[in-house]
Amino acid sequence: MLDLLANGLVNIAQWKYLLPLFAGTFVGVIGGSLPGVTITMTVIVVLPFTYGLDPLAGLAAMTGVYVGGSTGGLIAACLLGIPGSPASIATTFDGFPMARNGEPGRAIWLGVWASVWGGLIGAMFLVFLTGPLAAIALEFGPWEYFSLFVLAMAMVAGLSEASLLKGLISTAIGLLISMIGHDPIGSVPRFTFGSEFLGGGFPFLPVLIGVFAFAQIMTDLEKLDLPRGKVVESLAGIRLERFSHLKANREIFRQPFLLAWSTIVGLFIGILPAIGGSASSVMAYDQAKKFSKTPERFGKGHPEGIIASEASNNANVSGSLMTIMAFGIPGDAVTAVMLGAMTIHGIQSGPLFISQNPDIAYGIYAAYILAHPFMLLICVVLMPLMLRVITVRMAVLAPVVLVLCVLGAYALNNTMQSVYVLLLFGVVGYVLVKLGFPLAPLILGLILGDQIEINLVRAMMTDADPWLFLTRPISGGLLLAAALSVALAIWQHLRHQNRVAEEGPDF
Amino acid sequence: MSIGRDGIAGLILLAISLVLLVKSFQLPSIPIVPVGPGFYPAIVLSFMAVASALLVVQDLLKRRAPASAGASDAPRRNYRLVVIAFAVVGAYVVLLPLLGFRVATALFVGTLQAALGRPRTAQQWMVLAAIALGTAAASYFVFERYLLVLLPRGTWTGF
Numbered sequence: 001m002l003d004l005l006a007n008g009l010v011n012i013a014q015w016k017y018l019l020p021l022f023a024g025t026f027v028g029v030i031g032g033s034l035p036g037v038t039i040t041m042t043v044i045v046v047l048p049f050t051y052g053l054d055p056l057a058g059l060a061a062m063t064g065v066y067v068g069g070s071t072g073g074l075i076a077a078c079l080l081g082i083p084g085s086p087a088s089i090a091t092t093f094d095g096f097p098m099a100r101n102g103e104p105g106r107a108i109w110l111g112v113w114a115s116v117w118g119g120l121i122g123a124m125f126l127v128f129l130t131g132p133l134a135a136i137a138l139e140f141g142p143w144e145y146f147s148l149f150v151l152a153m154a155m156v157a158g159l160s161e162a163s164l165l166k167g168l169i170s171t172a173i174g175l176l177i178s179m180i181g182h183d184p185i186g187s188v189p190r191f192t193f194g195s196e197f198l199g200g201g202f203p204f205l206p207v208l209i210g211v212f213a214f215a216q217i218m219t220d221l222e223k224l225d226l227p228r229g230k231v232v233e234s235l236a237g238i239r240l241e242r243f244s245h246l247k248a249n250r251e252i253f254r255q256p257f258l259l260a261w262s263t264i265v266g267l268f269i270g271i272l273p274a275i276g277g278s279a280s281s282v283m284a285y286d287q288a289k290k291f292s293k294t295p296e297r298f299g300k301g302h303p304e305g306i307i308a309s310e311a312s313n314n315a316n317v318s319g320s321l322m323t324i325m326a327f328g329i330p331g332d333a334v335t336a337v338m339l340g341a342m343t344i345h346g347i348q349s350g351p352l353f354i355s356q357n358p359d360i361a362y363g364i365y366a367a368y369i370l371a372h373p374f375m376l377l378i379c380v381v382l383m384p385l386m387l388r389v390i391t392v393r394m395a396v397l398a399p400v401v402l403v404l405c406v407l408g409a410y411a412l413n414n415t416m417q418s419v420y421v422l423l424l425f426g427v428v429g430y431v432l433v434k435l436g437f438p439l440a441p442l443i444l445g446l447i448l449g450d451q452i453e454i455n456l457v458r459a460m461m462t463d464a465d466p467w468l469f470l471t472r473p474i475s476g477g478l479l480l481a482a483a484l485s486v487a488l489a490i491w492q493h494l495r496h497q498n499r500v501a502e503e504g505p506d507f
Numbered sequence: 508m509s510i511g512r513d514g515i516a517g518l519i520l521l522a523i524s525l526v527l528l529v530k531s532f533q534l535p536s537i538p539i540v541p542v543g544p545g546f547y548p549a550i551v552l553s554f555m556a557v558a559s560a561l562l563v564v565q566d567l568l569k570r571r572a573p574a575s576a577g578a579s580d581a582p583r584r585n586y587r588l589v590v591i592a593f594a595v596v597g598a599y600v601v602l603l604p605l606l607g608f609r610v611a612t613a614l615f616v617g618t619l620q621a622a623l624g625r626p627r628t629a630q631q632w633m634v635l636a637a638i639a640l641g642t643a644a645a646s647y648f649v650f651e652r653y654l655l656v657l658l659p660r661g662t663w664t665g666f
Contacts, residue, residue, distance in 0.1 A: 052654045165562050166513075169520060172555035176527070179551070183544040186537040190544060191527055214596075221592050222584040224623060395624035399616040400642050402596060406603075407646060411656040416604055423600050427593070435516045453547045460542050 005127055008362030012370060017060050020053060021367050024061035025374040028068025033084040033386055035076045036220045036394045039069035039277070040333040041213045041401060047205070047337060048408040055345040056360050060367035062338050063321075067119060067371035069334075070277055070314045071379065074111040074306075076390045079104060084390065087277025087313040090285035094298065094305030101301050105243035110303055111310040112379050113248045114259070116372050118311025121263045122270075122318030123369050130354065130361075133326035137351035142459040143469050147478035149448045149455070152273040152329050154482035156441045158489030159275050163436070167489075170437045174445020175452070177202055184450045185457050197417070202425075205340040206409040206418040207446060210425030211439050212333050213405045217398050218430045224394055240383065252307055258288055259311055266312030270319020273444060276332030277313040284312030314372075321368060325353055325361060329448065336443055344412070510566060517562035524556040588623065595619045607661030613643040 012018065024046060031042025043065045050058030073088030078095035091111055098107040140148070157167030180191045181201020192198040252259055262284040269280035288308035289298045298305050320331025328349035330336035342349055347357060354361040382389075409422040429439060459468065470476045510518075531552060536543030599615040606614070617639035626632045650656040660666065 048650070048656070049654065051656075163565075165558055165565065169555060169558045169562065172524075172551055172558060173520075175551045176524075176548075176555065179548050185540055186544055188534060188537070188544040190534060190548065191530060218589050218592060221588045221623065222586060224585060224588055393624060395620055396638060398592070398623060399619040400638070402619070403612055403616060403642055403646060406600070407650060407656075407658075410658070411650065411654070414657055416600075416659065419600055419603070423597065426596070430589075430593075435512060437516075456547055457540060457542055461540065464541055 001128070001131065004358060004362050005365060008359075008366035009369070011359065012056075012060065012363050012366040016054070017057050017363070017367070018370075020050070020057045020061035021064045021371060022374055024064025025068040025371050026064075026378055028065035028070075029072040029375060029378050029382065030068075030389060031065065031085075032069030032072025032087075033075045033390050034392060034397060035080065035082045035084050035390065036217075037085070037397060037401065038212075038216060039066060039073075039085050039087065040337065041216065042069050043334050043337045044209050044213045044408055045401060045404040047209075047341065048404065048411040050341060051344065051411055055342065055347060056363040056367075058341055058345070059338060059360065059364055062334075062341065063364060063367040064371045064374065066317050066320075066334050067314065067368065068375050068378065070119075070317055071112060071115040071310070071375050073313075074115070074310055075108060075383075075386050078107040078111065078306075079387065080390060085277070087281055087316070088309065089278050090281040090309035091306055093285060093309075094300070094302050095309075097299065098301035098303070098306070103241065103243075103301070105240040106248070106303075107301075107306060108240065108383070109243050109245060109248040110251060110306050112376065113245070114252055114262075114307040114310040115314040116376055117252060117259055118263045118266060119314035119317065119372050120369065121260070121311075122267050122315035123365070123372075125267055126318040126322055126368060127365050130322045130326050133322065134351040134354050137327055138355075140351070140474070141472070142455040142462065143472050143475040144478065145455040146452060146459060147469060147475040147482070148327065149329070149452045151478045151482040151485070153441065153444055153448065155485045156273055156275065156444050158485045159272070159279070164486065164489045164493060166437045167441050170432070170439065171441040171445040173432075173437075174442035174447075175449045176445075177207065177442075178446050178449025179453075184454050197420070200417075202421055202446075203412065203418055204343070204446060205337070205412055206421040207425045208333070208336060208340060208443055209405050209408055210422045210427075211429035211443065213401065214422065214426030215429030215433055215439070217401060218426070219433055220394060221398065240387075251303055255304065255307070258291070258304055258307060261291065262288060262308040262311040263315040266315030267319040267322075269312075270316035270321075270331050271323050272319075273323060273329045273331060275440065276320070276334070277316045280316040280319075281309045281313045284308040318368065321364065324349065325364070326351060328353065328451075330444070333440065333443060336447060339447065510563075511569070512566075513569075514563050514566035517559045517566060521556055521559035521563065524552045524559060528552040528556060591622050592619065595622060604659050605661055605663045607664050607666045608658035609643050609647050610661060610664055610666060611659075612646065613639045616642045 027046055028042055031037050032039055043062050046061055046065050050061055069085055070087050073083055073085035074091045074095060076082050076084035077088040077091040078099045081092050081096035083089045083092055095107040095111060153171045157171050158164055180198055182188065183190050189199060265284040265287055266280040269275060269283060285305055285308050288304050289295050292304055320335045323329050323331040324335040324339060330339050339349055405422065406419055409418040412418050432439060470479060528549060531545040531548040534543060534545035595618055599611060603611045617635060620635050620638065626635050647658060651658055
């Protein structure tokens with residue numbers, strides 16, 4: 001295993017991979033740091049540039065974006081009190097107060113170094129656990145796959161912050177979208193209504209770009225008038241004080257348990273399908289507060305809060321990569337884009353991925369590890385500039401990002417068809433957001449739709465007995481877990497409702 | 508008891524799933540495969556129909572707070588901008604094959620920027636124009652020259 005990793009590192013140390021990785025990390029740090037531009041948007045912006053590259057080069061660039069973006073968000077979080085990307089939401093709780101207490105440099109460098117260490121500890125799990133996980137999945141038959149995908153969808157629907165019911169409906173809409181076009185078994189046209197536009201089905205990436213970039217930007221535009229100007233003005237006088245990197249590291253390693261636990265929380269949330277960095281950042285912050293000897297200092301500029309949030313959101317990246325590489329299930333929207341990119345290059349994701357494409361798999365590990373020193377270097381060099389970058393207005397950014405979205409859809413196969421799909425799903429996504437439907441389950445349903453159907457039919461073809469889904473132990477266990485996660489979501493919802501009823505509205 | 512937004516959304520989704528459910532029963536079956544192409548859609552659509560119906564029921568049973576409460580606290584949202592932005596993007600997508608990528612993109616970036624934050628001074632207008640032309644030129648150059656993507660040529664402009 002280690003020699004394969006060494007090979008991967010040697011392989012990635014070629015200019016044709018290092019350059020995209022560095023460029024990706026750079027764009028990631030910038031994109032992540034811009035409030036209103038999420039990591040998913042950044043990776044979508046980078047996407048059209050990767051179509052022409054060799055698969056590993058493209059994936060290295062995206063991995064760089066992912067790592068850079070997870071860190072970049074903390075700059076705006078500390079200086080403006082607005083998370084640059086959703087993944088750094090909990091960094092604002094203590095980073096912003098610390099910066100206002102006159103220590104913006106300490107807040108930022110603690111965050112950056114916590115990101116580096118969280119990410120690198122996560123890398124160990126990524127390298128050593130992904131293979132064994134995939135090996136388990138290799139034993140699966142169609143029944144187990146079907147049940148695994150059902151579990152993934154049940155968890156995502158249950159974990160979405162909106163209502164469970166809406167999460168489930170959103171999943172079903174995703175599955176429905178994947179059905180339009182020719183069916184994967186016998187190529188019978190389904191729900192096409194005789195239209196040529198619908199006949200080919202909806203390609204996955206334009207739908208994803210529409211839902212996660214386009215619809216997201218539109219929701220941001222609603223808030224464009226809000227007084228952000230004042231915050232930006234207050235930034236004018238800020239200068240980062242000198243803060244020694246050694247001191248930042250000493251502060252982090254004084255509490256090894258905090259670092260380790262935040263990393264594990266982030267990793268675990270990352271492994272869970274389709275929930276991303278924001279959940280891990282908030283949960284790690286919460287855990288840190290619970291375990292802390294000084295919980296009363298949280299929210300007032302406590303270093304522990306910054307370390308927990310930033311270590312966990314970078315570890316989350318390694319967890320997401322694990323799920324996608326071992327099972328072919330995206331850990332969040334960013335890995336969903338990566339999955340789409342792999343499909344373009346004809347790489348089959350799933351448990352066979354690592355054994356069939358060891359070069360790419362170990363190349364991704366190596367890219368992930370190398371992205372951290374790159375990210376650190378970029379932060380050190382660019383930090384003085386970042387104070388200006390994060391104040392670029394959305395009015396300037398939105399049109400440029402939208403052009404790159406359109407290009408990403410168009411360049412997929414050089415037709416306007418995909419651009420129309422993008423526009424259509426931009427509108428659909430926006431309407432769903434406004435109605436309170438979470439979008440992550442929709443995307444997961446869309447990605448897994450074909451696979452679920454194929455495995456379901458394959459299982460029925462092997463043995464027509466439907467009870468096998470329940471009586472085969474692993475399959476039954478996975479379905480039981482799916483049922484439990486739905487039950488848990490209902491229970492939590494009820495408990496929350498009761499508590500709200502007791503306390504009354506507190507806003 | 509009155510119906511809210513969730514209820515209406517649920518009703519629409521219920522209607523869609525029922526129509527498609529009927530459609531899925533009409534799909535032909537394939538001789539060798541034990542389950543036809545309509546089997547799996549029928550399962551998903553039944554599930555969606557039930558969930559949508561539950562959403563409607565849940566909405567009808569919900570105790571509604573008086574409409575005035577809370578409404579004033581929520582940040583004012585600027586839907587005017589969203590409508591304008593959707594219109595500008597829609598126009599861009601329609602005009603792209605007619606005007607060609609370079610012209611349409613420069614116009615789009617300029618128009619949307621001006622719509623989102625109108626420049627006040629001549630200098631701001633210059634910056635806006637520079638960003639619009641720069642985005643069009645840079646993306647054209649990178650994609651057409653380096654990434655070998657043939658961007659749309661305008662049927663009206665031939666450019």
